[in-house]
Amino acid sequence: MTLRTDKVARAFDASTHVNNLTTLIKHTCGLIAAHAVLNLVHAVVPDSARGRSLRINAALPASCAAAMTVLFATAPQPREVADPLTEYAGSWQITAYGTVFLAYLTTALVSGCRLCWKWGRQPGSGRTGLGLKIVCAGLLLGIAYAVHRAVALLLRAAGADPLSRRADEALSDFFLYGSLVLLVIGTSLPASRRLHAWVTAHRDLLQLYPLWHDLTEAAPVVRLHAPHSRLAEALDPRRTRDRLYRRTIEIRDAAMVLSDHASADLRAEAERHVASHGLVGAQATVAAEACWLRQAQIARLRGDPPEGTHLPPASGGRDLASEIQALTQLARAYRSKPALTFARHP
Incomplete structure (x- = not known):
């Protein structure tokens, strides 16, 4: 696409002293791209759905590229x-050159289109199936582009030119760019689920940062690594799910350590405190845990001796998703007004 720009193409060709060399390079890239799309579709589609669809060996586009190079030269x-x-x-x-290029392009696109349409209609194919349908639409536009170019090439070779040059270029660009846009969307769609999972995990990681930082500051022994700033955490996209999993463990381990500083009297006082704020049920349980955790964190940082015993968390989940949900609720309660006022006046 960069080489399609007139100024870039002219500058490149002038530097190589070969007229129109960028055209050969563009079309060779087109052969590689068509072969890559076909390989992608064959890799995604199960064997049972392939049927008699053509699998093009890499030798064919290489042979076409060699023939085009000879004809071009x-x-x-x-x-x-x-x-x-x-x-x-x-x-x-030039007519033979264009025929070789467009014949290969059409063959690859038709084969890929048949595969995409056949598998995209299968029940239960999910986002992959939808992505293949969009790829199929992109390949159809690609076929329209190839057919349009082939017809125009043969008509000009015969001395006929039914469309003006501007109309011909506009129609060709519509097919080409439309095909590219749909191919990018269709091949990217199956990855959107993983992207959504990463975004969700990264958001949870940052939401739990204040609670994790406060609790592990009082119990640094539970930290596997030295803490980073919240900004550094936000800018680091690596191993997000692993870091989130480790964060939930360290929060629970720190809470277990801090429970030594939460006597039965302190826990009872926390329950009365949240009840005075109108909280009941599970919400009150989480808020009370947040209250005594705040007070226990302050006590441990002061160096006060332990008063209580290790107790299991008041709230929690059976898997990572429910545990993250429980800890997110605890993090909100930890920053809430009841917890803040209880830490000042237990």
Whole structure:
């Protein structure tokens, strides 16, 4: 696409002293791209859904590229032009060159389109199936582009030119860019689930940071690594799920250590305190835990001797998802007004 830009193409060709060399490079890239899309579709689609669809070996696009190179080198091209297939349509070498390119492109796109449509309609294919349907639509536009270019090439070789050059370029660009946009969307869609999972995990990681930092500051022995700032955590996209899993463990371990500083009287006082704020049920249980955790954190940082005993958490989950939900609720309660006022006046 960069080489399609007229100024870039002219500058590149001038530097190599070969007229229209960027055209050969663009079309060779087109062969590689079509072969790559076909390989992607074959990798995604199960064997049972492939049927008799053509699997193109890498030798075929390589042979086409070699033939195009020979035809391009032997074709008379006395000057730099925007589109050799249009300007030199009377040359049999250019006509053969374009025919080889468009024939391979059409064959690859038709094969990929059949595979995408067959598998995309399968029940239970989910986002992969939807992505393949969008890829199929992109390949159909690609086929329309190839057919349009082939018809225009043959008509010009025969001396006919039914469309103006501007109309021909506009139609060609519509098919080409439309195909590319749909291919990018379709091949990216199956990855959106993982992207959503990563975004959710990264958000949870940052939401739990204040609670984790406060509790592990009082019980640093539970930390596996030295703490980083919240900004550094936000800017680090690596191993997000592993870090989140470790964070939940360290929060629970720190809470277990701090429970030594939460006597039965302190816990009872925390329950009365949250009840005075109108909290009941599970909400009150979480808020009370947040209250005594705040007070226990302060006591441990002061160096007060332990008063209580290790107790299991008042709230928690049976798996990572429910545990994150429980800890997120605890983190909100830890920053709530009841917890803040209880830490000042237990």
